[in-house]
Amino acid sequence: MRYLAIVLMLFTSFKIDKNKLLEEYSIDQIYSKVELDSGTLNEDGEEIDFIFTEDQIKAGRYEVSITDGPGDLYEIKGTDYFIKFIGYYGYAGHGEEGLLIINSYGTGKFTKYED
Numbered sequence: 209m210r211y212l213a214i215v216l217m218l219f220t221s222f223k224i225d226k227n228k229l230l231e232e233y234s235i236d237q238i239y240s241k242v243e244l245d246s247g248t249l250n251e252d253g254e255e256i257d258f259i260f261t262e263d264q265i266k267a268g269r270y271e272v273s274i275t276d277g278p279g280d281l282y283e284i285k286g287t288d289y290f291i292k293f294i295g296y297y298g299y300a301g302h303g304e305e306g307l308l309i310i311n312s313y314g315t316g317k318f319t320k321y322e323d
Contacts, residue, residue, distance in 0.1 A: 230306075230319050230320060230321065230322060231319070231320045232317050232318070232319045232320075233293045233294075233295070233297055233317060233318045233319075233320070234293065234294040234295070234315075234316075234317050235291050235292070235293060235294070235310075235315055235316050235317060235318060236291075236292045236293055236294045236315075237262060237291070237292045238262070238263050238264060238265055238289060238290070238291055238292075238310075238314065239260040239261060239262060239263055239281065239289070239290045239291070239292070240260065240261055240263040240288050240289060240290075241258050241259075241260055241288045241289075241290060242258060242259050242260070242261055242288075243257065243258050244256060244257060244258055244259060260281070260290060263289065264310075264314035265289060265308075265310045265314070266310065267310050267311055267312045267314075268309075268310055269307060269308070269309050269310075270307070270308040270309075270310070271305070271306075271307060271308075272284050272285065272305075272306060272307075272308045272318075273285040273286075273303040273304065273305050273306075274291070274300050274303070274304055274306065274318065275300050275301065275302055275303050275304075276299065276300050276301060277290050280292050280293075282297065282300055284308070285303060291308075291318065293318070304320055304321075305320075305321045306318050306319050306320040306321050307319045307321070
């Protein structure tokens with residue numbers, strides 16, 4: 209009986225730890241939003257307000273909130289940076305909190321905090 213209690217305690221501990229696992233998403237590319245002068249036209253002759261250019265973020269760990277951006281991009285709230293993930297991320301809505309880890313190569317991952 210004592211053995212069964214120990215096994216159940218270990219199983220419960222494992223189950224709790226498993227629930228604390230966070231989702232990680234690899235970053236494909238980082239972009240900056242660049243505001244353009246009024247009257248700037250795209251190749252179709254339509255007026256545009258901004259473009260996205262490839263960029264890098266200094267290596268480090270950052271607590272951030274991301275939101276849906278245009279197309280496959282996700283905005284890092286409070287910045288002009290946008291990220292694109294390798295593979296499918298899904299709906300971020302108005303904000304999902306997480307840890308952005310950028311390595312010395314300018315790539316990295318976003319680890320979404322548990323809801």
